[in-house]
Amino acid sequence: MTASFSGKLVIASRESRLAMWQAENVRTRLLELYPQSTVVILGMTTRGDQILDRTLSKVGGKGLFVKELEVAMQNGEADFAVHSLKDVPMELPEGFELGAILEREDPRDAFVSNDYAGLEALPAGAIVGTSSLRRQALIAARFPHLVIAPLRGNLDTRLGKLDRGEYAAIILAAAGLKRLGMASRIRSFIEPEHSLPAPGQGAMAIEIPAGRDDLRTLLAPLNHTDTERAVRAERTLSKTFGGSCQIPLAAFATVENSTMRLRAMVATPDGTRIAQAEVHGPADQPEALGHKIAEALHAQDATAILAVCQSES
Numbered sequence: 197m198t199a200s201f202s203g204k205l206v207i208a209s210r211e212s213r214l215a216m217w218q219a220e221n222v223r224t225r226l227l228e229l230y231p232q233s234t235v236v237i238l239g240m241t242t243r244g245d246q247i248l249d250r251t252l253s254k255v256g257g258k259g260l261f262v263k264e265l266e267v268a269m270q271n272g273e274a275d276f277a278v279h280s281l282k283d284v285p286m287e288l289p290e291g292f293e294l295g296a297i298l299e300r301e302d303p304r305d306a307f308v309s310n311d312y313a314g315l316e317a318l319p320a321g322a323i324v325g326t327s328s329l330r331r332q333a334l335i336a337a338r339f340p341h342l343v344i345a346p347l348r349g350n351l352d353t354r355l356g357k358l359d360r361g362e363y364a365a366i367i368l369a370a371a372g373l374k375r376l377g378m379a380s381r382i383r384s385f386i387e388p389e390h391s392l393p394a395p396g397q398g399a400m401a402i403e404i405p406a407g408r409d410d411l412r413t414l415l416a417p418l419n420h421t422d423t424e425r426a427v428r429a430e431r432t433l434s435k436t437f438g439g440s441c442q443i444p445l446a447a448f449a450t451v452e453n454s455t456m457r458l459r460a461m462v463a464t465p466d467g468t469r470i471a472q473a474e475v476h477g478p479a480d481q482p483e484a485l486g487h488k489i490a491e492a493l494h495a496q497d498a499t500a501i502l503a504v505c506q507s508e509s
Contacts, residue, residue, distance in 0.1 A: 201414065202232035208265040208274035211239040212350035214372045218400050219278045221375075222298075222418070229417055238274050240264050262403070266292055269405050276404045276411055281396030281427060282369075284403065286435045295404035295412050297427055299420035301371035303398035303448060305331060305386040308358060308373075309365035314384040315339055322364035325357065329465055331367050333444035334391050337467030351376065367391075371398040392446035392461050392472075395430035399423055422451040425482045429458050432486025437462060437493075437502060447489075451479045460489045464504045471496035 205226065209219035216239060223235045241264070262284060265277040269292070276295060288294070312318050315335065325347030326332055332344045345363065347354055351372050358366045367386070373379055402418070404411045426449035433447045444465055449458040456479040463470040473492035477485045 200232065201230045204234040204236070205276075205414075206274045207235065207237045208268045208277040209237055209239055210265070211241055214280075214351050214376055215278070217375055218280065222278050222400070222402065225418060226414075230414075238268060240268065266403070269403075275408075276402050276415070279401050279403060280369075280372075281399040281401040282394045284396065284401055286395075286431050288403070291406050292403055293406045294401050295408070296402040296415040296419040297424040298400040298402075298418055300399045300423045300426070302374055302385075303393040304370045304388065305391045305393065306368050306370040306373055306382040307365060307384045307386055308355070308368055308381050309383050310358065312365055312383070315342070315365070315386070318342055318364055323362070325354065325363040325366040327354075328367070328394065329442070329444040330394055330446050330461075330463075331391065333463035333465055333467040333470070334446075334461075335367070335467070336465075337463070337470060338390065340467075351378075355381065369397055388448055388459070392459055393448045395434045395445070395447045396427045397448075399427050422479070425449075425456065425479050426451055429456060429482035429486045429489075430460075432483045433458070433460050433490050436487065436490040437498070443502065447486075449482070449485070454479050456482065456485055458485045458489050460493060462493055462498050462501055464501055469501050469504065471498045471501055 207219045207223060209215050216237065219237045223237060226235050227233065262277065262279060266289060268274040269277060281297065307314050318324065320341040321343055323343045323345050324335060325345050327347050335342060335344055347357065347366055354366055354368065357363060370382060370385060373381055402415055429449040430447035434445060437443055437445055444463040445461065447460040449456055455476060457474065457476050459474045461470060461472045471493045473489050475485055475489045475492060
């Protein structure tokens with residue numbers, strides 16, 4: 197497919213405001229590349245959007261956010277789907293693959309509160325909302341006097357719960373707030389040194405049916421090489437530990453010139469046991485670096501930490 201492509205493309209997307217923004221962003225970019233084409237968005241509600249009273253780790257994991265979109269592709273109702281990469285399972289179902297990884301937005305966690313400037317300012321017993329076991333473990337390790345409570349729902353739902361006083365603060369991905377023009381809600385950023393991001397955090401992914409070389413060619417201009425390599429390293433590490441949201445796991449890679457820096461962490465949910473590692477290597481060998489850092493974590497008894505996580509899940 198070239199700039200003369202004039203066919204119709206259908207993007208499958210969750211119907212949350214952030215998901216629709218992401219799909220619209222891809223639609224706009226495709227229309228700029230292929231002005232004679234027609235690109236429409238098929239909004240859908242997923243199981244992950246419907247189940248809000250339990251944590252993801254208790255109800256089936258990240259696949260709950262993508263299954264309905266994959267069914268739409270299987271049935272020919274959509275050509276491809278746009279996701280937040282951190283919501284995409286580490287192992288895609290047979291018949292699907294990632295067609296492009298877009299340039300990463302801010303990967304950091306954001307502290308959001310109406311009354312406090314940062315985690316350090318919260319008093320003992322203050323309730324902090326998060327949907328992430330990773331964030332839970334990292335907050336508990338640094339601030340054991342805080343109460344960490346589950347927080348589910350789309351971005352607007354989570355902010356609404358904060359504004360109603362259900363939480364003293366909530367922790368969100370900075371990327372989503374920035375994409376929706378809500379950066380003013382961020383009271384402070386939590387730097388990776390204190391809250392290492394989840395694999396793929398801040399990146400958008402396009403999922404396609406396997407073997408669709410025509411779509412891969414069409415989407416190639418949207419693929420950002422450095423981001424793709426970074427998240428391949430992060431997801432490789434996650435796969436070696438099971439790729440589950442039931443594990444407090446972080447992985448974050450950055451690329452400078454031809455060198456990649458990869459940091460990772462695995463912890464118990466209460467933050468009392470944490471293994472951390474960092475490796476450097478060629479940016480064009482992301483999977484090798486992912487395996488290398490996994491070995492470094494295992495050398496710190498990550499297996500025992502994982503056993504605790506599995507016993508509590």
